[in-house]
Amino acid sequence: KNQVEQSPQSLIILEGKNCTLQCNYTVSPFSNLRWYKQDTGRGPVSLTIMTFSENTKSNGRYTATLDADTKQSSLHITASQLSDSASYICVVSGMDSNYQLIWGAGTKLIIKP
């Protein structure tokens, strides 16, 4: 069964600290993986997209990694800011005939001053 699991479910860190969020998936065959940021009460906004051949991709203070062999991705946030408080969602798309996006449940990140 195609699944996307994210950990931790929630995370609280102090402003200025770094953190890493995890995403494990079982989607096969794999097409690409995208990380979204969702502020409370708003729609998700794309941060990065990674294909099978990409290992690392950065977007400012956000760096995503992908290990297609172990089917794991991580999102690293450097020097966190209060505005980073949000849910971070991993979504994987497959390439089979029953195409659908498989969404993770998200990690809720809270940055404390």
Added chain:
Amino acid sequence: KAGVTQTPRYLIKTRGQQVTLSCSPISGHRSVSWYQQTPGQGLQFLFEYFSETQRNKGNFPGRFSGRQFSNSRSEMNVSTLELGDSALYLCASSLVPYSNEQFFGPGTRLTVL
């Protein structure tokens, strides 16, 4: 370029009623997807429309239906509302179907009493 708009933003209904939500995609985008998001749950895919045709459907009961108009605007309807239908309903637009480069609207917060 204007983003995805959804109306209304907030809605309160009682059990047994029906509701219609509206979504206007980004200009030029012809694909519209609908999602349900409940606390602690990942985005649950409802359906996707392209060129006025439903292209993909999630595992929701027949009470959930949708349609798309010739100008790409979309509506979703939920009949015989249940308490469990309380959720944030998100609309996403993309240029083509089956794309995971989706742009989300702010959502409609539906509360069923």
